[in-house]
Amino acid sequence: MSIAVKILVVDDEAQIRKFLKSSFAGTEYKVIEAEDGQTALRLAGTEMPDVILLDLGLPDIDGVDVAKQIREWSQVPIIVLTARGHEDDKVEALDAGADDYLTKPFSVKELMARVKVMLRRTLGNAAAEPVVEFGDCKLDLAARLVYKNDEVLKLTPIEYKLLAFMAKYADKVVTHKMLLSDVWGPGYDFEVQYLRVHMKNLRHKIEDEPANPQFILTEAGVGYRLVTKG
Amino acid sequence: MSIAVKILVVDDEAQIRKFLKSSFAGTEYKVIEAEDGQTALRLAGTEMPDVILLDLGLPDIDGVDVAKQIREWSQVPIIVLTARGHEDDKVEALDAGADDYLTKPFSVKELMARVKVMLRRTLGNAAAEPVVEFGDCKLDLAARLVYKNDEVLKLTPIEYKLLAFMAKYADKVVTHKMLLSDVWGPGYDFEVQYLRVHMKNLRHKIEDEPANPQFILTEAGVGYRLVTKG
DNA sequence: TGAACATTTACATATTATTTAATTGTATGA
């Protein structure tokens, strides 16, 4: 990656913007700033950032709407920043198309890691691969088969659908709602218990240590995330 | 993919035609008949046979002339049948464009062999034959034949279509819907019971232990999968 | 008409999904 990666930071607090800008100083990243939703939408279009860090508490437009509007024309990864106490918003934002979230206060280290993961998806391999790998598992979407150590795993239809959906959003957070609507259809948004049971069963087939999952991670109160980085 | 090999038998003796037809019954070959030269020329044009077995003693046109006329526009292999005592004619026929000859009486085995040689010459080099193997079975898509331990299996049309479709997607899961639409056509998407019955019958012909299938695997709630790799 | 094949029916078995309930883990405010 020779050209600098452009990060759009959207936050109304100048202090936060400054903090983030200095955090990325001296790295391969270039930070541009927006202090409100209007500016964010404009810069998202003109500057073509590689990643957007979006605070939800903006003075003019609701952060969720900003995410929604950007998603209408762009696939740029959006990482949502929420303050503790306003955590309901993040689920809404994820449903609106955001890719990941961080709760303030967060460590720079973790932020960097999340940004890197997002970039690997978009810059690394643009074409959607028909095969997703994680650990010693391999998901062949074309063949509709899942392997663990080159042996075909026996998954039920629901288990497969759940895994395939998470794989589609590899390394990104998928909300309960997204999973429930995709697998069970509309009207099942609140049957979170279904997810818990099936995720447990999935983990027992995929994870080496189901009680300490390495691939299917729980995002408490939000959803799940399939980790593919090795 | 070629359909069954078509053989045009040209002979004025109904007994001979019947004999040849029964000889090829139950094989990959389909026999059509002509009892005189006129009919032979017409069928050679309309039916597009893959091989022509031509008796030289025809009531209306001289067999040699039939061969000559066909050669004016077609390269279809012509095997001439001559009775002992009229063996001079065969030289003439070969000069006229015939490819091979057999002297009556001839054995079915020899006839088959000669036909195969002819077919290899025309069809063989056309394209590498698509063959799918699994266990001790072999599916020859070009010849439309299925072997188990080198013996030809007798499959019904539906059974063959099902197997061929699964072979096309070898080692991948094919859904009930895919199979039903391909074999029965649109509008049969829900007749899963058809599949169950025919798959059971297929397994009884292909599998060593139909109750514990090794090749035609069930993907519960989804479809089936033909395993071709060990 | 008989033979080969396809469809339909009925039912035992196998596989999945859902529900329930007990337990453990985690976030958060006093």
Place this chain on the structure above:
DNA sequence: TCATACAATTAAATAATATGTAAATGTTCA
């Protein structure tokens, strides 16, 4: 820090579906 409420994991029971099978009934074609 601790208590508390909520969320998540887990196992086990029950319900719902899917599958394989055999056997009866149609259908087609020579």
